[in-house]
Amino acid sequence: MKKLFIAICAMFMATSCCNNNPSQGCDKECCEQECNPVIETIMSRRSIRKYKDDVVPRELLDKIVECGIHAPNGMNAQQWEVRIVDNPEWLKSVTEAQVKAAAGTPMEKMFADPDMKNAFRNAPAVIFIGHKPGMCTQIDCGLMAGNMTLAAKSLGLGSVCMMGPLVFFSKPEGKPYLEQLGFSEGYELLLCVGVGYADEEPEARPRNKEVIKYVE
Ligand SMILES: Cc1cc2nc3c(=O)[nH]c(=O)nc-3n(C[C@H](O)[C@H](O)[C@H](O)COP(=O)(O)O)c2cc1C
Structure with a gap:
């Protein structure tokens, strides 16, 4: 029973998200923003101006x-x-x-x-x-x-x-x-x-995507 449960979980994980490698043709949005830790870090970083007193190791x-x-x-x-x-x-x-x-x-x-x-x-x-x-x-x-x-x-x-x-x-x-x-x-x-250690969770500051253009 336990093995069956683990197998179902593994199947769910395999199908609910991508293979973590956009270059392999994944078309799921989660692949770009959630499963890829580098992109997730880039997109969720904010400038923090309120901090806890905790010492940074x-x-x-x-x-x-x-x-x-x-x-x-x-x-x-x-x-x-x-x-x-x-x-x-x-x-x-x-x-x-x-x-x-x-x-x-x-x-x-x-x-x-x-x-x-x-x-x-x-x-x-x-x-x-x-x-x-x-x-x-x-x-x-x-x-x-x-x-x-x-x-x-x-x-x-x-x-x-x-x-x-x-x-x-x-x-x-x-x-x-x-x-x-x-x-x-x-x-x-x-x-x-x-x-x-951040003591605030600021919203993302807006970015102007108009500045990006492909040159054909
Ligand atoms: C070169 C540079 C200088 C900056 N100087 C200051 C500063 O003196 N004080 C401050 O509060 N934020 C400063 N910032 C942070 C920017 O205000 C912040 O990156 C920008 O508003 C975008 O917000 P985000 O980092 O949360 O995406 C600086 C950022 C850069 C890259």
Whole structure:
């Protein structure tokens, strides 16, 4: 009886969804969006700006940055560096310095949210990406960040790419923090990726499919 039940389940699984390989001629929509874990991850990723306080295990951060450095990059030159900060005191300190620097300026209202935990969209871990400016390096770092956000999603974590909070690091008040990140000579901070356990489930932001055209 048990064997029969298992056989029926197996038959149901085989017929209710595709064979997980669209190239083999599957015409079911689930194959594209549900059964394929890569596509599912891409389509369900959202920028997360509310996080639980839970600490992100370093093994997961390690895996995320490892996925990052496996991104395609021009001539495999790898003109990038990565710094990971999961020290809440450091994130608090740089946030307080940003709030202080913004006081009395138009930036002040950005920090008026009483629920703000830190200046990095509240993420408990922040991955800073620097590049040695060159022809492809900004693109390379964007691809790296893309890999990181998808890796984070696939590991059950939320993430958000950010450039806004980095403006501060180019100001005199931000210089000590930039130095603490310790990028090598000739490298510039370009973007960062906040990572943590999501405390929100935002809707997908609309995408304009009109921008896509086949050229016959
Ligand atoms: C290069 C780059 C810079 C970004 N900078 C910020 C930022 O400073 N603050 C922020 O909240 N989101 C930032 N974002 C996230 C975008 O706002 C977000 O990706 C976009 O609205 C689409 O939403 P989605 O990621 O949920 O699909 C940035 C994204 C990228 C790729």
